[in-house]
């Protein structure tokens with residue numbers, strides 16, 4: 174049985190779904206691994222390294238039983254796959270309904286890494302977390318690089334330079350990593366998150382938890398809930414002085430399945446001092462900061478505002494290594510313990526069922542089925 178590693182085709186995507194050092198994990202299970210030529214170029218892995226690790230180089234995906242990628246395959250590629258092929262990739266179902274319809278109609282079994290349930294057994298397959306870790310680190314490094322002053326305090330014979338003050342909004346996986354990184358660089362960090370558990374997590378990273386004396390907002394599965402406009406406005410008012418006093422602001426707040434909450438207005442950014450920097454990790458999904466633009470640096474008041482765009486891909490080596498490990502772990506779960514066929518996802522398993530989008534000509538993910546088949550009926 175053949176697992177194919179697709180060459181990414183989406184603009185700016187530098188990651189790859191399998192790195193040479195993990196090829197042996199899949200061949201060890203009994204699979205043949207085929208890599209599209211140049212698939213690893215963006216993350217600095219050559220075709221030769223894949224071959225030395227036991228893979229073959231093959232451009233044609235039509236003989237694959239499983240195709241792994243970071244971004245979903247494009248429609249033309251999906252139509253080339255043989256019926257019953259499985260794909261494993263990120264697949265943002267709410268924004269890719271057309272692609273989901275094609276996966277259904279071509280009889281492809283598709284799994285979305287975003288949909289892997291966040292239960293402890295699935296932690297090693299949690300690509301949202303592994304990529305958020307990379308993004309959080311990168312955000313802190315970008316802020317440190319753009320700020321034209323030291324992060325740490327410097328006491329020298331020529332006098333003392335005060336450390337930079339950094340505020341982090343959103344303390345999930347990315348936010349906590351941004352806090353830890355900014356702290357390691359010596360900044361004085363304070364952070365805010367709407368979840369009740371976040372204050373303790375922020376403190377455990379050596380930062381100050383900002384207490385706005387607002388009710389906490391916790392939804393299902395330990396995620397944040399969407400807030401009312403009134404609560405959002407009060408939060409913005411109370412955060413304004415903290416942001417005005419910061420040299421660097423890093424925002425990482427998200428609510429699953431929804432547009433990112435707007436936490437900081439441009440008027441709040443305008444209160445920041447000359448030379449301040451803002452890093453908005455959520456720029457691609459609507460932005461936590463009003464006026465931020467994904468993939469660009471814009472000026473708001475005196476601040477330079479950096480909008481994140483596919484931030485994990487900006488560190489393609491480690492991001493690919495971690496993603497590839499997530500992929501190997503989920504494929505291992507889907508591999509039969511004994512006998513044939515080798516690739517045999519057990520749809521009674523919560524992780525397999527939860528991450529499956531299409532199978533045998535049907536959409537298995539209920540919200541996507543309702544969104545798509547509702548729109549097809551009304552069309």
Ligand code: NAD
Nearest residue numbers: 291292302343344345346347366367368397425426427434
């Ligand atoms: P996320 O990317 O969905 O959101 C990032 C952060 O933004 C969250 O902490 C959220 O509370 C915060 N946020 C949302 N709206 C906000 C607002 N208006 N103001 C301030 N902050 C706001 O979250 P994530 O990084 O994926 O993690 C969310 C939670 O899930 C965390 O508690 C994390 O520890 C947990 N988690 C569990 C597992 C697991 O059990 N396997 C894996 C990963 C994460």
